[in-house]
Amino acid sequence: MEFGPGESQRLxxxxxxxxxxxxxxxxxxxxxxxxxxxxALWQALCELGLAGVLVPEAQGxxxxxxxxxxxAAEALGHAAASTPFLGSGVMAPLAxxxxxxxxxxxxxxxRLVAGEMRVAIAFxxxxxxxxxxxxxxxxxxxxxxxxxxxxxxxxTHLMVALPGGEAxxxxxxxxxxxxxxxxxxVDRLRPLADxxxxxxxxxxxxxxxxRVLDAARVALAAETLxxxxxxxxxxxxxxxxxxxxxxxxxxxQAVKHACAEMAAALEPCRALVWYAAxxxxxxxxxxxxxAAQAKAHLDEVGREVARGATEVYGGMGFTxxxxxxxxFKRIMANRQLLGGPERCRDDAALAQGMS
Amino acid sequence: xxxTLSDRHRALQAGxxxxxxxxxxxxxxxxxxxxxxxxxRRVLDWQALxxxxxxxxxxxxxxxxxYGADPDVLDxxxxxxxxxxxxxxxxxxxQGIRMLVPTLLEVGTEAQxxxxxxxxxxxxxxxxxxxxxxxxxxxxxxxxxxxxxxxxHFVINGQKIWTSSAHYADMxxxxxxTEPEAPKHEGISYILLSMDTxxxxxxxxxxxTGHATFNEVFFTEARVPVENxxxxxxxxxxxxxxTLKHERMLLGDASKxxxxxxxxxxxxxxxxVDGVALIRRPQWRERFLRLQGEALAMKYHQMRLLGEAAxxxxxxxxxLIVKYVGTVLAWKLTALAVDALGDxxxxxxxxxxxGEDDExxxxxxDHMYDLGLIIGGGSSNIQKNIIAERGLGMPREPRxxxx
Numbered sequence: 001m002e003f004g005p006g007e008s009q010r011l012x013x014x015x016x017x018x019x020x021x022x023x024x025x026x027x028x029x030x031x032x033x034x035x036x037x038x039x040a041l042w043q044a045l046c047e048l049g050l051a052g053v054l055v056p057e058a059q060g061x062x063x064x065x066x067x068x069x070x071x072a073a074e075a076l077g078h079a080a081a082s083t084p085f086l087g088s089g090v091m092a093p094l095a096x097x098x099x100x101x102x103x104x105x106x107x108x109x110x111r112l113v114a115g116e117m118r119v120a121i122a123f124x125x126x127x128x129x130x131x132x133x134x135x136x137x138x139x140x141x142x143x144x145x146x147x148x149x150x151x152x153x154x155x156t157h158l159m160v161a162l163p164g165g166e167a168x169x170x171x172x173x174x175x176x177x178x179x180x181x182x183x184x185x186v187d188r189l190r191p192l193a194d195x196x197x198x199x200x201x202x203x204x205x206x207x208x209x210x211r212v213l214d215a216a217r218v219a220l221a222a223e224t225l226x227x228x229x230x231x232x233x234x235x236x237x238x239x240x241x242x243x244x245x246x247x248x249x250x251x252x253q254a255v256k257h258a259c260a261e262m263a264a265a266l267e268p269c270r271a272l273v274w275y276a277a278x279x280x281x282x283x284x285x286x287x288x289x290x291a292a293q294a295k296a297h298l299d300e301v302g303r304e305v306a307r308g309a310t311e312v313y314g315g316m317g318f319t320x321x322x323x324x325x326x327x328f329k330r331i332m333a334n335r336q337l338l339g340g341p342e343r344c345r346d347d348a349a350l351a352q353g354m355s
Numbered sequence: 356x357x358x359t360l361s362d363r364h365r366a367l368q369a370g371x372x373x374x375x376x377x378x379x380x381x382x383x384x385x386x387x388x389x390x391x392x393x394x395x396r397r398v399l400d401w402q403a404l405x406x407x408x409x410x411x412x413x414x415x416x417x418x419x420x421x422y423g424a425d426p427d428v429l430d431x432x433x434x435x436x437x438x439x440x441x442x443x444x445x446x447x448x449x450q451g452i453r454m455l456v457p458t459l460l461e462v463g464t465e466a467q468x469x470x471x472x473x474x475x476x477x478x479x480x481x482x483x484x485x486x487x488x489x490x491x492x493x494x495x496x497x498x499x500x501x502x503x504x505x506x507x508h509f510v511i512n513g514q515k516i517w518t519s520s521a522h523y524a525d526m527x528x529x530x531x532x533t534e535p536e537a538p539k540h541e542g543i544s545y546i547l548l549s550m551d552t553x554x555x556x557x558x559x560x561x562x563x564t565g566h567a568t569f570n571e572v573f574f575t576e577a578r579v580p581v582e583n584x585x586x587x588x589x590x591x592x593x594x595x596x597x598t599l600k601h602e603r604m605l606l607g608d609a610s611k612x613x614x615x616x617x618x619x620x621x622x623x624x625x626x627x628v629d630g631v632a633l634i635r636r637p638q639w640r641e642r643f644l645r646l647q648g649e650a651l652a653m654k655y656h657q658m659r660l661l662g663e664a665a666x667x668x669x670x671x672x673x674x675l676i677v678k679y680v681g682t683v684l685a686w687k688l689t690a691l692a693v694d695a696l697g698d699x700x701x702x703x704x705x706x707x708x709x710g711e712d713d714e715x716x717x718x719x720x721d722h723m724y725d726l727g728l729i730i731g732g733g734s735s736n737i738q739k740n741i742i743a744e745r746g747l748g749m750p751r752e753p754r755x756x757x758x
Contacts, residue, residue: 001364001429002357003655003662067356236747251750256743263742264676268656272648275655278356290651297648345644354634 004274005071013071019048020079026323032082033188033326037153042083046115050085054093059109061093066215070222070277077226080326082189084118087151090219091212092119092159095168099207104170108157120155120173120180122146122195125163126213127339128346132194137162141199142169143177150337152182152193160195160202165209169202176200187333189326214291215280216338221291221298222273224334225266227327228302231309232262234324239312255312262308265301272297292348296341302331364429371437374408382443393523394447394478402446402478410434411446412476415456420473428664432610432657439610449520451475451482455528458597462586471526471547483521483550485529485572486595488514493737496540496592500574501532504581509533509546511554511577517731521557521570524550534589543591548579564723565705609650609657612681615688616650619643619695622714626695633695642691649684653677672746679738682728689722 005013023041032038045051053068055061062068069090076085083089093112096105111117124133124146131147146160158178160169173180177200183192236259239250249255276294279287306328310317317324339347349355360368383398394402405411406422413430415421424430438445446452456475459468474480491498500513511531521527527548534542550557554577560569586594623634623643633639660673693700693715700715711717729735743749 001360001662001665003658004356006357236749240749247753248750251752253740253752256747256749257736257739259747259749260679260739260742263672263747264680264739267673267676268652268680271655271657271659272652274356274659278358293644293648293651296644297652300645300648342641345641345648348644348647349640354640 016075024079024081036191038082052113055109060113065281066277073219073222074226077223078230084151087121088118095212099205119157120149120152122149123161125161128343142197142202145196147194149193153191168205171202187329217291217295218276221294224298224302227330228305235309235312262305289348289351292344296344299335299341306331405446447478481524483524485515485527487517508578511574515572518570540592545585545591545594547583552577609653612650675746686725692718
């Protein structure tokens with residue numbers, strides 16, 4: 001029995017974190033924020049195999065599971081990296097694997113692994129959006145509008161959840177009848193887009209699209225976990241160096257207790273995320289409830305850690321000098337993506353027979 | 356992530372299913388709120404049956420009256436889980452069994468182990484813990500109860516407080532100052548003594564629960580043979596840290612939390628206001644789901660810690676947070692329960708038996724007792740110091756007047 005990552009997962013995690021440490025720097029984040037993405041970083045990570053984690057070996061991937069994807073998401077969150085991993089490394093491959101036909105898998109999965117195909121994801125039909133989701137499918141033609149598509153920077157394709165959750169639509173970003181309006185998000189490292197369709201031709205992937213949503217929620221929870229852990233580690237280190245009243249502020253009980261509370265809230269989240277990820281692969285009867293609860297719980301804990309850690313830095317945390325707002329905003333935006341905590345808890349209630 | 360169990364662990368599960376089917380009906384009722392009364396015949400018989408089948412005192416060696424299995428954290432977790440799920444009593448959980456026995460196994464003499472472990476695990480000898488004093492709570496090492504040595508005896512004077520079960524305990528493990536000249540932490544000894552010793556007076560200390568679980572214990576020239584010291588004079592602080600380590604694990608049992616989550620959901624499904632069950636009302640459902648999320652995190656966190664312990668990894672931050680998080684969460688769960696009970700839950704008639712007659716009194720007693728657990732065994736504020744200093748490596752507060 002081994003609860004948590006196994007030996008090979010730890011090795012991949014080390015390799016990924018090493019690659020990120022070398023490539024994701026304060027300057028690269030600022031550049032990505034200004035440009036709306038970091039295409040070179042994603043290409044490098046694809047060479048490391050990141051886009052193929054969930055892709056079967058037959059299509060050039062490594063045929064791993066959500067536990068591996070969650071560990072990768074955690075590392076990306078820890079680095080506050082700007083990547084389309086959520087859409088192109090988790091949701092698109094999983095959707096093709098679970099709902100796609102053999103021909104679609106053969107056509108698209110190898111291109112995802114290579115990083116040639118990047119997929120913007122519009123799941124508002126399933127997540128209780130406060131924006132617009134007005135989609136109509138006639139035959140294999142999609143019309144209407146949907147806001148808040150994820151990972152739209154450099155997207156070559158679009159994947160759109162259809163009302164009812166019984167199917168996904170997949171189409172090329174440059175297909176006729178598609179309009180994509182980029183939106184800069186509060187998290188500049190994860191740009192969004194609003195989409196409009198005018199009888200655009202789509203391929204239909206039939207099946208339970210909510211399984212893709214469940215997995216994506218686990219990935220977002222893992223990413224928030226990594227980002228919050230990074231903020232807490234940074235705050236503890238900063239408190240050890242920053243001196244006031246003749247001693248490090250880390251020696252003041254007020255600061256220590258604030259950090260202890262953050263650690264106490266965050267540490268158990270790791271096992272929750274791991275288990276929720278594992279449950280997606282099995283899949284367990286509780287998989288949907290766990291995914292929703294993991295997302296909701298990390299949304300709550302993440303917000304508290306983001307605030308508390310920034311407070312430890314004092315005024316420096318509020319400025320952009322140390323780059324702290326990148327993590328703060330990642331956590332802040334993740335909370336709203338794919339259903340905020342209230343929506344996730346509603347879904348968790350439904351999944352366990354409370355209605 | 357590999358959650359498959361070994362053949363041996365699966366055999367243990369099968370054995371548990373068989374045991375529960377055959378003997379489950381002999382379990383005494385499961386009580387909350389700490390040991391309030393001396394175990395009766397039924398409890399003692401159940402305990403004997405559990406030991407015989409290796410379901411209590413499992414890793415206590417045979418020569419001391421235990422079952423003699425190799426220590427295995429997964430075994431313990433599998434047993435706890437099966438008993439919780441079946442609603443059966445896990446056997447006697449007093450401070451003697453959970454704290455003194457592991458301590459004697461670790462640092463006791465052969466004679467002490469042979470004399471005390473057997474009767475303690477069988478529930479024949481009940482122990483209380485003589486640690487806290489009116490002036491020494493969180494700063495336990497400042498304790499003042501003292502003993503001089505005279506004719507091969509410690510002669511003890513002083514006062515202890517918050518002593519659970521002292522009103523019916525047979526024995527006490529006591530921290531007292533025997534080396535007045537030594538530095539604070541090096542002048543303390545850990546002494547085993549009979550509660551029948553002349554010069555000991557126990558006064559019950561009423562608490563907010565209405566149960567007589569706490570006491571004050573006064574020592575006036577109480578004489579105890581010097582061979583009752585554990586590990587040697589002046590080594591008491593070291594021994595106490597062995598004991599406290601066991602207490603920290605005792606206070607954060609995640610399967611107990613999940614059991615409480617299930618009971619809470621049942622309560623919210625049953626209680627109706629204006630003809631609508633609370634679980635169907637968004638405010639109540641939201642509160643329940645938030646706590647369920649926290650409890651799930653602790654459930655899997657415990658599995659993670661078990662896995663790490665099974666591999667022999669050194670416990671770190673993950674273990675240090677368990678007491679703080681677990682006790683506060685337990686309290687929040689009962690807080691939702693008493694809110695759900697509402698005004699009709701206010702009639703409160705506690706009695707000193709193990710269970711309560713009515714559900715509302717049970718939830719209220721647990722709710723108040725949970726606050727005691729937040730405070731006892733190292734209060735939450737002290738836990739946060741420990742988490743920050745030992746878990747996160749932050750510096751200690753500068754000390755004022757170290758003695």
